[in-house]
Amino acid sequence: MELSERRAGRAVVLAPAGRIDMATADQLRERLIPMVTAAAKAGESVVLDFSGVDYISSAGLRVLMLAAKEARTSGSKIAVAALQPLVNEIFQISRFDKVLPCHVGVDEAIQAVAPTT
Amino acid sequence: MRVRFWGTRGSIPAALTAQAVREKLIGALVAASGQALDTPEKAGAFVDTLSFSASRTFGGNSSCIEVLSEGAGRVLLDMGSGARPAAGNALRELKGTPGEFHVFMSHLHWDHIMGFPFFTPAYIPGHTIRIYGCHAELEHAFRRQQAPPSFPVDFSMMGAKIEFVQLEPGRTYDIAGYRVTAKVQAHGGDSFGYRLERDGKAMIYSTDSEHKLENAEETDSFVEFFRAADLVIFDSMYSLADAVSVREDWGHSSNIVGVELCQLAEAKHLVLFHHEPANDDATIERVWRETERLEEITRGEHAVKITAAYDGLEVTL
Numbered sequence: 001m002e003l004s005e006r007r008a009g010r011a012v013v014l015a016p017a018g019r020i021d022m023a024t025a026d027q028l029r030e031r032l033i034p035m036v037t038a039a040a041k042a043g044e045s046v047v048l049d050f051s052g053v054d055y056i057s058s059a060g061l062r063v064l065m066l067a068a069k070e071a072r073t074s075g076s077k078i079a080v081a082a083l084q085p086l087v088n089e090i091f092q093i094s095r096f097d098k099v100l101p102c103h104v105g106v107d108e109a110i111q112a113v114a115p116t117t
Numbered sequence: 118m119r120v121r122f123w124g125t126r127g128s129i130p131a132a133l134t135a136q137a138v139r140e141k142l143i144g145a146l147v148a149a150s151g152q153a154l155d156t157p158e159k160a161g162a163f164v165d166t167l168s169f170s171a172s173r174t175f176g177g178n179s180s181c182i183e184v185l186s187e188g189a190g191r192v193l194l195d196m197g198s199g200a201r202p203a204a205g206n207a208l209r210e211l212k213g214t215p216g217e218f219h220v221f222m223s224h225l226h227w228d229h230i231m232g233f234p235f236f237t238p239a240y241i242p243g244h245t246i247r248i249y250g251c252h253a254e255l256e257h258a259f260r261r262q263q264a265p266p267s268f269p270v271d272f273s274m275m276g277a278k279i280e281f282v283q284l285e286p287g288r289t290y291d292i293a294g295y296r297v298t299a300k301v302q303a304h305g306g307d308s309f310g311y312r313l314e315r316d317g318k319a320m321i322y323s324t325d326s327e328h329k330l331e332n333a334e335e336t337d338s339f340v341e342f343f344r345a346a347d348l349v350i351f352d353s354m355y356s357l358a359d360a361v362s363v364r365e366d367w368g369h370s371s372n373i374v375g376v377e378l379c380q381l382a383e384a385k386h387l388v389l390f391h392h393e394p395a396n397d398d399a400t401i402e403r404v405w406r407e408t409e410r411l412e413e414i415t416r417g418e419h420a421v422k423i424t425a426a427y428d429g430l431e432v433t434l
Binding site for chain 2: 022025055057058059061062065069086089090092093094095096098099
């Protein structure tokens with residue numbers, strides 16, 4: 001599973017790509033959770049840029065919940081941004097939009113978790 | 118195979134309130150304004166144009182399902198408070214003849230056994246009730262709830278012939294004309310799902326089960342259990358967000374996981390079951406419609422019909 005990383009001020013922007021399902025959720029978890037831990041240690045927040053994700057299953061959403069718990073436990077912040085329409089619907093139906101901060105754009109999410117002004 | 122839903126609510130019965138009925142009536146009357154609904158037929162036809170939650174209720178009895186087939190025994194799944202109306206209906210259908218009831222228990226939590234003290238055939242000599250389950254405490258749980266101070270009529274006062282039959286999960290039995298297989302599920306103290314097969318049709322009863330789908334081997338075993346089922350009755354009590362956060366390890370699943378398992382297993386019909394007692398009719402209907410939408414947007418080559426169970430629903434396979 002592709003997972004690119006870039007920095008924007010005090011935020012780490014992680015961008016998974018493709019389908020996050022039972023076949024790929026474990027790979028995402030193995031890479032994402034240490035990245036969230038490392039970001040928290042560095043005093044950074046995490047933005048998940050979902051513009052490249054075209055499907056997420058319950059197994060993938062469970063990984064996001066683990067990442068959110070890890071961020072909260074280690075004193076960091078996490079947000080999701082740029083959901084594709086189908087993924088946005090899955091977030092709404094699963095009520096993940098109620099437990100994870102979701103933003104329309106990546107810049108907006110960065111501003112929310114690591115404001116520059 | 119005909120499947121009747123006598124109790125569909127999770128954890129505890131939930132009655133419709135006077136206020137909720139009033140709100141439904143107000144909504145219906147406002148929607149009907151200006152229409153000449155001066156016969157029961159016209160009024161009925163109008164009511165059928167309203168949404169389910171505006172015109173009906175999902176009901177509030179706890180888990181009880183009845184399965185009937187021509188030439189087969191009368192099967193019940195769980196003895197929640199829905200067992201009380203199921204008993205009344207069975208006695209009407211039996212017209213005074215002795216009945217034989219085969220009851221399969223998912224587990225022994227209170228909401229799944231509380232209907233038994235009100236299961237009238239249990240008090241009438243001539244009827245036979247066989248209660249099957251995989252829990253070692255099966256008989257004890259039924260006897261205990263009849264004992265003081267919980268209930269005034271002791272188990273020993275029940276006039277029917279009542280037998281308890283221990284089942285082994287994973288083994289397939291021929292019982293009452295059905296091929297029956299139980300499977301252990303994740304729930305406090307364990308629960309057991311059932312697969313019933315007859316005449317080339319298969320139904321799954323999987324309630325009080327937390328399917329996490331995070332372990333491939335476990336997921337595969339449930340996909341095989343559900344494989345090509347004509348009907349899957351599935352515990353969808355919580356939203357996925359609740360099931361993986363504040364209510365993780367509470368032993369229940371979500372509509373999302375139900376759709377995923379049915380898609381993987383190529384099951385035909387998913388019935389959302391064990392509704393959260395805090396949810397009103399409008400909320401349950403919203404979950405139903407959203408689940409239909411989820412199935413639509415994630416569908417591959419196989420379509421799954423989605424229904425939200427309600428007390429009184431009957432499905433023919």
